[in-house]
Amino acid sequence: MTKYDELTEFLLRLGDSSLIHAQRLCEWTGRAPALEEEMGMMNVGLDLVGQARNWYEYAAERINDGTDADALAFRRDERAFRNLLLVEQPNGDFAVTMTKQFFFDAWQFHLLTLLKDAKDERIAAIAAKSLKEVTYHLRRSSQWVERLGDGTEESHQRMEKAIDVLWRFTFELVEKSDTELALSESGSIPALTELPEQWRATVNEVFAKATLTVPDAPSTFYLSARTGMHSEHLGILLAEMQFLQRAYPDASW
Amino acid sequence: MQAGELITTDQQGRSGNEADIQLAYDVLEEVMDPEVPVVSVMDLGIVRDVSWANGHLNVVVTPTYSGCPATEYIETSIRDALHEAGFSHPKVLQRLDPAWTTDWITEQGRNRLKAYGIAPPVGSSNKRSLLSGVTQVECPNCGSDDTEQLSEFGSTACKSLYRCKSCLEPFDYFKCI
Numbered sequence: 370m371t372k373y374d375e376l377t378e379f380l381l382r383l384g385d386s387s388l389i390h391a392q393r394l395c396e397w398t399g400r401a402p403a404l405e406e407e408m409g410m411m412n413v414g415l416d417l418v419g420q421a422r423n424w425y426e427y428a429a430e431r432i433n434d435g436t437d438a439d440a441l442a443f444r445r446d447e448r449a450f451r452n453l454l455l456v457e458q459p460n461g462d463f464a465v466t467m468t469k470q471f472f473f474d475a476w477q478f479h480l481l482t483l484l485k486d487a488k489d490e491r492i493a494a495i496a497a498k499s500l501k502e503v504t505y506h507l508r509r510s511s512q513w514v515e516r517l518g519d520g521t522e523e524s525h526q527r528m529e530k531a532i533d534v535l536w537r538f539t540f541e542l543v544e545k546s547d548t549e550l551a552l553s554e555s556g557s558i559p560a561l562t563e564l565p566e567q568w569r570a571t572v573n574e575v576f577a578k579a580t581l582t583v584p585d586a587p588s589t590f591y592l593s594a595r596t597g598m599h600s601e602h603l604g605i606l607l608a609e610m611q612f613l614q615r616a617y618p619d620a621s622w
Numbered sequence: 623m624q625a626g627e628l629i630t631t632d633q634q635g636r637s638g639n640e641a642d643i644q645l646a647y648d649v650l651e652e653v654m655d656p657e658v659p660v661v662s663v664m665d666l667g668i669v670r671d672v673s674w675a676n677g678h679l680n681v682v683v684t685p686t687y688s689g690c691p692a693t694e695y696i697e698t699s700i701r702d703a704l705h706e707a708g709f710s711h712p713k714v715l716q717r718l719d720p721a722w723t724t725d726w727i728t729e730q731g732r733n734r735l736k737a738y739g740i741a742p743p744v745g746s747s748n749k750r751s752l753l754s755g756v757t758q759v760e761c762p763n764c765g766s767d768d769t770e771q772l773s774e775f776g777s778t779a780c781k782s783l784y785r786c787k788s789c790l791e792p793f794d795y796f797k798c799i
């Protein structure tokens with residue numbers, strides 16, 4: 370039986386967000402400001418690709434129409450992707466990349482902490498596994514935010530600018546969703562009601578140390594990952610990421 | 623399901639015993655991690671179960687990191703080594719839960735890492751030590767405690783890069799997760 374239901378959508382939201390964020394990190398290959406940072410970003414990206422695969426495999430089993438993790442990653446169109454708007458945003462400079470990483474890590478960290486106690490054993494297992502990796506990611510990105518925010522005049526300015534560029538997309542990290550409420554009421558996942566507050570608390574804490582100002586709460590606008598209404602950047606990213614499998618279906622080496 | 627199980631009988635299936643399991647463990651002691659070729663899959667603690675089921679050997683492994691590119695290679699190496707040791711169609715199954723922790727690396731594994739020049743994980747993997755990240759790592763070359771972290775991430779996902787302030791050698795540290 371094909372189950373493209375709310376839980377499947379939720380799994381895709383997790384898988385897609387990890388994969389698209391990882392794809393953006395890959396763009397730094399050969400261009401990072403220092404070798405250590407390049408290794409750091411590639412390692413984080415690799416963790417996220419692995420996590421995406423775990424979520425996709427579960428989603429594919431539920432969809433159960435012959436699809437698999439590769440097909441979900443490489444053969445779906447833009448409107449079918451459920452990743453956060455935040456992660457599809459261009460890398461910009463290192464400040465934008467790190468701020469994006471930090472917002473995402475904090476969201477993942479608190480979300481996975483809740484999900485590791487899910488009644489759905491598969492979700493709990495993937496979350497517990499991923500959380501170990503994400504704990505490292507968050508530690509690293511928090512340190513960078515502090516270092517750049519509380520660094521030189523220029524690095525501070527660039528951080529303020531980065532926050533300015535990215536902040537409006539963070540509404541998705543703190544919004545309440547009826548789907549997730551329904552999922553938690555049906556018992557598949559724990560209640561995520563605490564998530565927005567936990568995310569804000571982490572941002573407040575790190576920004577305070579970084580001498581950065583936390584902007585006012587972002588408001589919703591017409592784009593939304595939940596309905597596949599993405600910013601113009603995702604299509605371009607997918608064109609590159611999916612090229613090989615689209616041009617040479619089932620190519621392998 | 624083994625090939626041929628559907629219609630014909632599984633000609634190569636047989637019943638296994640304690641000696642088979644022991645032999646399998648001996649074989650697994652010799653299957654090395656491709657990235658750190660001095661530690662075996664047993665040293666790493668990624669083999670979670672070895673048993674006999676439906677006429678064949680079953681080995682359950684858990685991945686170290688979600689995106690570890692060595693995972694599939696390791697699974698193939700295990701299958702090949704067991705096949706070579708005479709097991710027909712050994713099965714390697716993946717299990718995520720409970721998630722792998724560096725606490726499962728054996729004493730022998732830790733010693734081998736150190737001898738290879740990689741500092742073994744320090745302390746336990748509890749959440750607090752992960753978040754604070756305060757660890758004192760001993761230099762595998764000279765044994766000094768006076769070391770500093772150069773980079774959170776090293777040559778592979780499981781390591782970070784350190785430097786010894788006494789002997790000035792850089793070294794890999796096997797991260798605690």
Ligand SMILES: [Zn+2]
Binds near residue numbers: 761762764765789
């Ligand atoms: Zn030393």
